[in-house]
Amino acid sequence: MNKPRHRVLLVSSQPIQNTAALRLMAVHPQLDILVAYCSLPEAQTLHTSSLQHSSEFLTQAAFDIPWLEGYPWRYIPNRSPKPNLTKPYGLINPGLVKLMSEYDCCVVYGHAFVSFWMAIAAAKLSRKPLFLTTDATYLEAPEGGNWKIPLKRQFLPALYNQVADGVLVPSSASRHFLESLGVASEKIFLTPYVVDNERIALTAAQTHKAQIRADWGIPEDAVVAIFCAKFIPRKRPLDAIQAFAKANVPNSYLVMVGVGPLDAELKAAAEQLGVADRVKFPGLIKYSRLPEAYAASDLLVFPSEHEPYGLPVNEAMICGIPVLVSDRIGATYDLVISGETGFAYPCGNVEKFAELLQELLSDRDRLVKMGKMAQKRMETWSARENVEGLILAIEKHLNPSK
Incomplete structure (x- = not known):
């Protein structure tokens, strides 16, 4: 008997340079995915505002491999009056709300933008499993702003325990970090951060x-x-x-x-x-x-x-x-x-x-x-393990009896 295919919407701020896991998801017999991008490099939203001069993005030009091949994706128009990837209001993609109705569950890669909260709200209102991701391993920010640490200590456990149905992490370091904050272990799923x-x-x-x-x-x-x-x-x-x-x-x-x-x-x-x-x-x-x-x-x-x-x-x-x-x-x-x-x-x-x-x-x-x-x-740290981790998380919520 064939296992059911899970329709999964993955919401991301922009394309990433390592797409091996996405390409494997695209051909996996248990998955029917769509990656919804809130910005695209050619739309120049990557290079507006202070991001254009940020040292963190100095090597973006080095990524000369295909970013948008081998998996289904769609650009959701960004309606922000000031498109950028440095401020929460830099991505406002209302099309995500309607798109959510077509899928069984949603994976949102972060929570830094208005668009992500639109997707989070749409998933919760439609009672569909919501998975958030984080690679955090400590509360400190590289650019400073450590005054936010007490706020994060309260906010993150509430977000991952009460809002998300599951949290996808790329490493055991992130798992241990979330557990140290009080995030329930059974909500955390390891989806290894991988390259091709x-x-x-x-x-x-x-x-x-x-x-x-x-x-x-x-x-x-x-x-x-x-x-x-x-x-x-x-x-x-x-x-x-x-x-x-x-x-x-x-x-x-x-x-x-x-x-x-x-x-x-x-x-x-x-x-x-x-x-x-x-x-x-x-x-x-x-x-x-x-x-x-x-x-x-x-x-x-x-x-x-x-x-x-x-x-x-x-x-x-x-x-x-x-x-x-x-x-x-x-x-x-x-x-x-x-x-x-x-x-x-x-x-x-x-x-x-x-x-x-x-x-x-x-x-x-x-x-x-x-x-x-x-x-x-x-x-044993490859796209295969990444996709297996995702499927484990999805089936726990879509097929809880298993």
Whole structure:
């Protein structure tokens, strides 16, 4: 007997660069989905207001893979008088209300915009299961505004316990965070934050490592650590350069992939620390070619201080290299198995960062072994697990007897 197909409306502010899970949902025999977008890049709503000058969006141009292919989607016209993605009133999409009537349940990716509350209200009024999502792992905001913390401590449990029928989280870190706030465990469903594992693995396997290193000006026999993130304060790129200099491993190099307002400061620091000849700045690398950069390296370093999840961990491990990350990276809890797939250290502790970096860069064989274990771990952190988590949440509410 065939299982029933669940009609699911997914409401998102804008297209995302990783659509593997959406593409799998589109062909899954138990799902009939539609992704409702409240803005589109070509509509220029992504680049209005202060967002245009935000350092957080410096690398949007790097995502050169298809965002809108392989799954059903619809743009719901934005009626906001001031369209933007920085203010709650920047997205006002009343068409979501009528659309909700056509589906069995609704997934809303957040609660930051008027449009999201329209979808939330429509789902509740029509008595259809409502699932919210969050990747939060702590109450602090990267841009400050910590005066909101007491409000969040009261608001979030009420939202997830009383308004939502379920909460979809991308990591165990988010699950533990919500539980610490008092959100009921049975309401939380793990839907792993994933990338296109197959595409990334294929690109990595086809990489000409020697050529990539030659382009960087790095010897083929060197050991290479790679940093891949925006050059902004919360990513702590300076920590990577300082730790690399302290580690001082012979024939080692650090590749700093990215752009941002700290660019000049980072290059000056490399000069002052005497490692400018071994710290390379290749600039922005297109997302489709990023796996080549990982595959040409031996270790990812990721020292961020505010990173609710951290997709570079997925990407690097799929490419067969281990990771050295700060303990503020949300992906750490599920993917970084200490001594096997990588290591975590206390964020901001450059001494410990350098100690681990020295240990790892001095043992190439260990890096290779850990890289293979990292690849193995990613076999069960894929779009398949993401979709299974969603179906589990949906069936709990649409088929409660099961």
